[in-house]
Amino acid sequence: MTAHDSDQWLERLGYDSGSVFLHRAADGLKGQHRYGPELDVLLDPAGPIRAHAVFDVEGVPTVCFFHDDGLLSDAQRLNDIRRRIWNQNLVSIILVLSGSTVTPVPVSRRANVGTPVQQSAASSHGLFSAADVQSGDLYARHADWFRHEERVDSYLLRNLNEAVRQLTKVAGLSDEQAQQLVGQLLFVSYLEERGIVTDVYRRERKVARMGDLVTQQDSVGILRLLKQLKSDFNGDFLEPSAGEDPVWKNLQPSGYAVAQRFLSGEDMSSGQRRLWGYDFSFLPVELISGIYESFLRDEQDELGAFYTPRNLANLVIDQALGNCEDLGAQRIYDGACGSGILLTTAFRRILTHVEAQRGQLLPLADRITLLKSCIFGSDVSKAACQMTAFSLYLSLLERLQPADLAQLERGEGVKLPKLRGENLFSGAAGDFFDTKNKLVSKPSFTVFICNPPWKEPKKGAQSSADTWTESQGGAVVRRQMAAAFAHRALDCVESTGRLCLILPVSLFLAPTSQRFVSEWLRKVKLHRLINFGDLRDLLFDRAHHACVVALATPRARNQQFVPVAEQFEYWVPKADTSLAMGRLTLRGEDRQWVQTQRIVSSNQALTTLSWGGPVDIALCARLRLHGRLDDMANGRFGSWQIRKGVHLNDASRPLQSATKLHAMPHIPVKIVQGSLPFVDEGLLDNFPREQKKVVGLDKELLAVFSGPRVVFPDGPSPGLEVRAHFISASASFTSSVGVVSGPEEDADLLKFLAVYLRSDLVRYFVVMSQYSVLVAQDRITLKDIKSLPFMPPARHPNPEKARAIVAEAAQAVADVQGCDVFEQDRRYQQLRRKLQKLIFQYFGLSQSETLLVQEVVRDVIPSIQPRGFSTLRTELQLDAPLDKLSDYAEALRAELVAWRDATSGRGDFEVTVQAATAGQGRFAVVRVNLVAAAGNAKAAPAVEADKAVQATIRMLQDRQLLPMRVTSNIFLAADVVLLVDSSAYIIKPMQRRAWLRRSALQDAQRIVQTARGVGEIPRAEAA
Template sequence: MYQDIFMKTKDILNVVYDQLDFKSGQLFDVTSQPLRRIGQDDWLNKGEWLTAAKRAGAEKIFFVDNNPVVIFARCQKSEEDKINCFNRLWSLARPRVLFLECDGDLSVLDLAQKPVRQDDKKRKLKSLETLCQIKNVAEQLQAYHRDNIESGKVFEKGRFGDIKHRADKSLISDLKMVRSELIEAGLNGDNLKYAHALIGRSIFIRYLEDRDILTDDYFKKVARQKAGWTDLINNPSAREEFDFSDIHALYPRVLQDKEFTYALFKALSKDFNGDMFPDVEQEEQHVEIEHLKLIQELIYGNVGIQKKLFFFSYKFNIIPLDLISAIYEEFYHSTSNKEDKKTKARQDGAYYTPPVLAEFVLSRVLTVKELQKQPRVLDPACGSGIFLVEAFRRMVRYKWQKKQASLDFNELIEILGNQILGIEVNEEAARITAFSLYLAMLHYLDPPSIQQHIRNGNILPNLLVSGKRNKNNYNSIHVATNAFSLDIDDLGDVDIIVGNPPWGAPGNNADTAIKERQEVMLDWCKSNSYPIGDKEPSQAFLWRSFDFLKEGGRCALLTSAGVLFKHSATTQSFRSEWMNRVRLNEVFNFTHVRKFFFKGAISPFVMIHFTKEDQGKHPVEYWSAKQVVALKETQAVLFSKYDRRYLVEQDITDNKTWKENWFGRHIDGQFLKQLSYSKRLECDVKYKGAGFKKGNKSKELGWLKDFKFLLTKQFSKYGEVNDDLLTALSGKVEHRGSNRCLYEGQRILFKEGISKNEYIISRLENKSYSVNDSIYSLNIKDNPYAILGILWSSFAKYYLFMTSGSWIDFHDKVLLTELLQLPIPVNLYKEEAKRVISIVIKLRNYHPQEWDMSHPEGILKEKINAQRRKWEAELDEAVFDLYEFSEEQRDLIRDCCEVTLPFFYQPYNSVGVMPAIENGDTSWIQTYADIFTRRWKPYLNDDEVMRADVHIGASGNMLAFEFYPADIGDDWDLTPRYKSWEHILEQIGKTLPKAMGTSQIVLDGVVHAISDDA
């Protein structure tokens, strides 16, 4: 909404920094070089953003952790200046919020909205807020206060749109569009590589023009080779009316003539050398003028059905260079069919890694301490080189700050040639790696310096391994090479390994090349006696990385979460042997947020950071990212201290350790350890097994024909299974099930898959019918009603969620082996068991007629459900009594089932993310306070109780309980206090070893402090 109030001042941004408290957080001045007041770690992690924002015309950047979220800039008053300023800053891609001051007016803008074209008749940006009076900053812009930025609250309530028009997303979309058009125009099949080379080379030239490296003189020098070419570049092309950029580049004019275009390519190949201009002569035979016109239209943003690409807006001297590696997502696979490409990506386990993840991985492993050693960094499956580019950039930033001067050509080549190593099985992807590294190197050189080197004949190094041994061949990137067939001696010492190697076995339908690579991998593991489970490449690459590393070397890889969560015998063997040879430093679990980072790759993933040395008594830091609105809206890597667990003296080879510490806490671990000494469900089971499997249909039905079939979608917890729900079986099956007892007689049926509403569905059945292998059948030795009551209880949900390695939001299920480990009380005949049984019988027998137009005498569905919920609550209490759980243990179970599980599936609107106090309702915090005071009662005097004051601060983002001893009989007063926050911070500051500002408290998420006089 616009709110325009007259004001004349040119210093409104300074008021914003103060009144919205950005100065208390990570607010940085943009800069073109490292400054002594910027610490080494900050420069390493934020330096690239600070220099890019400087080129884009920003004034300051505000970071949340290392993620650039808010940009501050100034421009002239005119709408034209405002649009041009926005379009430049849009090219930064990652930041989400822009505070733009224009001659005394302030606009708050969403940087993920579309850039504005010069031919747009409306020519106006959409503002989130517009402010024209300085005195209204604190009030009108409260939603954008630092507290609300850091907590992510600013992104709630639909204030921002989606991010599909953000620069990085748009670049990928535009490249896909032009690739599709080139394929339609005939560059498909074996010629598809020429389309890829043409697009990549054109991006390189656009970059060189934006950086003023390719000047008019360079083009004119090439043009003098043939009459008429000079006229082409001196006169606008017929399509130049579509040039909405402010560059007015010459390259599009060159594209009007095929011979001129390839003369330019050959000149660039000679002057820059490197590996980005291979096979130019052969390519020239297949590329026609119509293909060059499509590239020309890409540059003018006038290609495709809608003729509305954003390519005109990309400022390649600003746009993050790692976005060039986005070409990988579209170009890695040689097929021109979209569905075939997706299938091949899944088979090969290859997916484009977002820059934010690559930056995060490198920030954990390539630290200042490691950079001091001048490490050699390897990516064993480098793809488009995104990890190697970021490694190179960190090395340059480190040396740049240490030297306090820019690095020269030879210093950059020394880093590139001696410290960067890659292995890539796909030749085209390897060339993109070289291409990306060349861009990264040129990025750190001034245009006059580059032109001088061209004149002096200094060319870019050849990085791809060619076997040639000369000064300019560094043989750093092993191309068309399988990491499992490469001789370690060919690499030399490797200090650090990073990357995102393939996940998941390719399956039987994979193409021949992928299967052959898989066989090489499996043979290598076998010959080295390295166990891996399920033919999983992630596990193999962890072994291979261990093998490549020198002693004391460090590795950080993105891998399948199955490395930690799967519990097959072979995977357990892998964990036991591999973890006994390394020191596991950190694990970051991205399972809950994976869809924000890998489009189409639904497999859960983790980042594993280890050192090639013994674990000893070193703890493992285990972080688990959770879906929060801020992450969804910014796609930043965000963790709070509440997401961290320290694994000390826990069995890290056990998959249950990783599961219970994902959403559980230390106290859950203690509870589960206590339960581990209990009797197991398997002790009370006579027969067990899954139903029949259709599979390969190799067997006749045989005796299975005696049983009608219940579809899994008809399987429910309550109600009778009527004959009209059953169908006759036909055809063949892979297996029938272990025996007839699975389908007849009294038995408990348990659905393998997790329902997002009921979670666990099981029933006690007497009727004979068959089920498929998505349902387990258990023949209970004795007292099946008590067992059913336990399975229906919150305890079963709690235990199975905390321990099942397959219940991880990816085809969620509970395996039979996991179900059979459910703890069961020794005595199922004591009085408490009778209560459980009586409630189970009531629930099983309760199936009243539901009200509808045909049954007006029926009961409303809401009332039926309410009655069941009442009995289910009673059943929980009866089961808790049966197990003799303490009050604390009951609270753990309730919290998991009422807060954690709903948040797991509905992270943006479940009770776990609702305000603790809303509309004056303090019932939730009253419950919390009651539980807390019960815990403390044993430590107080007989005449004392705990009471509390409640304080709200940090712009409503934080709640503080201040507990104190009081006399018995004192009433609660939990009325929130809003003016005492500074007092609370002062009290916390006196208590903690190191005082914390509001910013750090908001970022950490939780702080505990106990005063000396408590």
């Protein structure tokens, strides 16, 4: 098969040969690419893989192309290629091209070769086309090809943890000894399999291969090998701490057996031999550094440290080094280097950039000079700095020139540099807040990158961060160490330096963090804030909280104020099927500009903008304006009680007799989890007889056990619905139940409250205002309940109308209660729509606002925060039906008309949506025509028009109106507005998320700003 034939295949499948995302061997060193070294290995015509081409999606190599020169009929060779690519942990699928077919080959070890596609059926929107890959349709059809647990990173990390566990259990090693032993196995395996420790090296130094020594249980030989490697490579990771015996010296046979199984690639949990194991000649250095996560199994909670995933590390380095002109001149510091993944990623990026500039690989001596001048780190943990040094050593030894390798073999080459004590510091010297840390003593770094500990010291404990904070005359919110890091980081960067931090999302979104946000934004110019709240359960395997990435630069110390016009980019990426392929995807609707001064005053907008927009900010503000439910209890509007029930146990408080509770009925938690807005009194039970004592049974608590009240469970809230139940009969309940209690004359208002708490409006408000629901838990707390908008009829703008609505809702509840028990649920469902409408009327929502609220409940809430990769393909990622596209068109036109009227404009708008629905990677084109005469235009129903859509795309491409990134990946185009004569175009993927009403409002604003030439209003310049 000729190169010309291959190129024709690529063109037929939509892999444009002129695209910057298609890579070939002839392109040379990929120094500007984040995965440049990996691409070179894949494409090396003399290497072990020898791909014809590689296609990347959003910077991640995703598709690997091969000629079928007998490859498909040579199972051994094909599996060798798959194994190597699997170990590289990037490419998702292999496509083998022949004269008449293209055959898909999954990289996953457990998946079989796919069915070939005939040339006659291949197209730019067909199976395995660029559109199929970019849109995620490929994942939807073949999710079993991309199982997260089958990726090499998941497999290796599982095996590391299991190997350490077995060494401690069967061989009697301590955690630290087991961790050191496994680390030594990794390091030596890497040196051997990367061709750094060869047969020549072993013959010259009279040492043997590590695997052979483990099989022979030769502790003397292993110690000789480690000592020699320590001498040749300066690897202090290879020796025990002072005064300790080497772990291999007295290792039991059972320990050697575990080590041998680990080296073989066996599944350590099941004992099964895998089809292929890990290959250290292809495993990425960043993944090796991820073993720090395993080594801190028991320390993670104490230190607040978590392994930084490779895709997140790359994103951080993208942000930190994005616009740096001379990467080789940067001085980069990580104040809590942990596994070293951020520093390793940064150094590899700098190294490949410098090599690309020079047009050749750097010799080892030059690499060492570059490393010593660019990379610095510290950590309180010695093990962390050892692992960071280990990772950086591996980066130095990657792709060495033959002359360097020959010198290393003969012991004549340059030794690896001493890093600990010179570039890397641990203990007190590595404590970011200790005066012994010399790296923080003056502002000498150009870039500060860090994933600091997310730690709140225990009560009574005094951390070094506390001491430093007190010396600065301030206090950190909740004593969160990450907040102290953010402040302290300003002491070590130059005035023009950059900060790029991975921080807990609570530091920016929690109401209690307002002080930190205000103070920090006065000290820094925030350029970009990336909120990964929706990916909480997908990014970090064991962390309980979501993260943000903040990119900022210091303000001048004498100018620590925020200009009114200053803005920053706020990105909120959502869970996407691309994550299963190792990519972090940002859609156009996930990106907004936010006025910095607004957040200095109140960080509430950051929560609202996670799923909402300016219209949601305005609606929530208006709802709060009239009061909160808490005002019914604090004396402002009334004297209700809002609290929890009786505590059964509390060691810090005195016990009291439960006799009074035994004399009345009891509300078990299970009966306040139903679908009706009232308690079925026939299900009341007795207070547990064995519970003789309780806590806090005072007069005020006894009062809420009788009279009209609303009770609800204090626990997970499916669908974010408060399962509120009205009851007036006397009955107790425990602290697992919350209550809103009022006087007898407020019985109808409390029935109305039960309906309100179950309403779509409350669910909407929770999503738009309660940060903890979006990023931490799926439960609505008592504090959240108190903050809900509420006002009694007497405080309503129209008291008479409000009283009528309350009476009607209360009567509806009584109507359902009066039905036969088997008819109640059906009757309630009949009345539910009417009750929802009454709630919207009570709070004064317009029709357009009501539609936005219902959209959040119907479409958004079911897709918030998938709990794992198996649930990654949410409803919002499915294709939108044509009626949704039509609704979008109506909303877009209405919003444009509102903009016209608000700005005293003229004319009207004609909106059409044409959808390409054939094949894979479907998308649609929105066209807005400006009509001179007002009143004659309309939004036409969306239609299927494949040829018309393709013609529009070709027209825009021919006129060179599409940006390069959009030309190559149409699925990133949703935030690009194109003006052609008197029309505006937006290209959008068919995913439902792109066609929500709130997307229409966002797009209308983009169109207006683009048309008026104000798309670049004053903002914090891109860092």
